Amino acid sequence: MFLTHTVPRQREIIEVVFRNGWDYMRGLLTGGKTDEPQLPTPAVLKNILVDLGPVYVKLGQLLSTRPDLLSAAYIEELSSLQDEVPAVPWSEIEVIIRKQLKNPLEETFRMVNHLPVAAGSIAQTHRAILADGREVALKVQRPGIDITIAQDIALIQGIADLVARTDFGQTYEIKSVAEEFTKALEAELDFTREAGYTDQLRRNLSQSPWYDPTQIVVAEIDWSLTTQKLLVMEWLDGVPLLDADLSVGDSDTEQDLISKRTAITSLLFRAFFQQLYIDGFFHADPHPGNLFYLADGRVALLDCGMVGRLDPRTQQILTELLLAIVDIDAQRCAQLTLQLSDSAQPVILARLENDYDRMLRQYYNASLTDINFSQVIYEILQVARNNKIRLPSNMGLYAKTLANLEGVARNFNPNINLFDEIKPLITDLFRRQLLGDAPVRSLLRTALDIKRLSLQSPRQIELLLNRVTSETLQWNLSLKGLDGLRRTMDDAANRLSFSILVGSLIMGAAMISSQAQTSQLSFVSSILFAAASLLGLWLIISILRSGRLK
Structure with a gap:
């Protein structure tokens, strides 16, 4: 039971839950009788996570990426x-x-700023200069955070075990969801993973x-100094994109600024x-703080710790889903879902x-330029x-990335x-799906397939005709899901036969009884x-026990 391990952290969680008024979890934690699981209001849930500390704030951020589990109010x-x-x-x-450096700190760095430029629940970042003069950012894991996360993961899994016993927990597979979140938290403790993600994104975006x-920048990793608890990467000098001042001088007009903003958003x-539809590997947290406008006019993607993956089949389905949304095609949306x-x-x-028809109907008369595509994706989920x-x-x-x-x-x-931004990209995506990156090669491959088919078809048709004329053609059919129907039909046939037998016995007995001249015939009739009567009673009882009298 969850409360048998009375450690301070568990008592703290219980106090936070009680203080914020989550009645369902109060009953669950105290072992009382609980009704259908009910989440607290979005504001209360946010307050609980904040009060529980940085690890649970991180859990809340991970939950915000699951619109398939939570409604839009919780996600927001x-x-x-x-x-x-x-x-x-x-x-x-x-x-x-x-502890993470192979050489003394004084030999590795010419200077390290003792004041962090950012501090998060898992790590904080300092600006430094290497011995060779290169400016770098040091992402350093917070002391003891691995122990705290291990304790909180155990508690999260314990609560998931309790909720998994309910219909709610089984419907949404709460244990697997909890396992997914705990793996994500554990992965954030290994900075070499984030370094690998960063390198892969930089390679993918280096050609398009x-x-x-050349206008998209992802920081370069210094692998000689990077460890599980220390991430050393190129320092990118810039400001958050929404805080950027794009004006170069007084000569810039309003139209010039609009053109610059349009070029950056298009980029x-x-x-x-x-990343989403071609590479299948994408930066999954492009919030304003992770999109930087650099001093030289380029745009940088920061913090590549959270990434997503899409396999080719999913990419194709999502591309068709975008087209179905544009066409307001509810039937196609259902099929793709x-x-x-x-x-x-x-x-x-x-x-x-x-x-889906009811959801999309509100967009029938809306201009395509006014449709909020990410909101439509949320509604579909x-x-x-x-x-x-x-x-x-x-x-x-x-959905969260979009x-x-x-x-x-x-x-x-x-x-x-x-x-206007999406339309040419969707067109090119469909062209790529039809022809691939090398259209000539795809056409040649298709031509070879057609040639092979044309050479084999006459021989296959001749073989089929020979088997038909020689009566050696056999069909092997396998229909799934008919076992239940077969058993039902067998039961019905058996009961019908049994009923005919009982009726025959009654009719025979009646005929013998009406014409009985001796005591022996009367005895046979009674038997x-x-x-x-016994067989008929047994038949009625079996029907009643099966629950299929109606």
């Missing part, structure tokens, strides 16, 4: 959680750095047919569409199509959730026309009546 509230905590004193950070790769959309689903539960297709369709977790990251990107674009450039 949890998205506002800020991963900001008081900085750890330099004396403690210095101990961590020295959609934008100028971001094209870079992220390439089922293709994405990893749930084995039966779904009423007509109901799903009606829900919510319809799937209402129909108990469980989508892969990467769909949450996908929402963050669209939010930054609209704030940075209110004049942006999203449809037949008794046998028919």
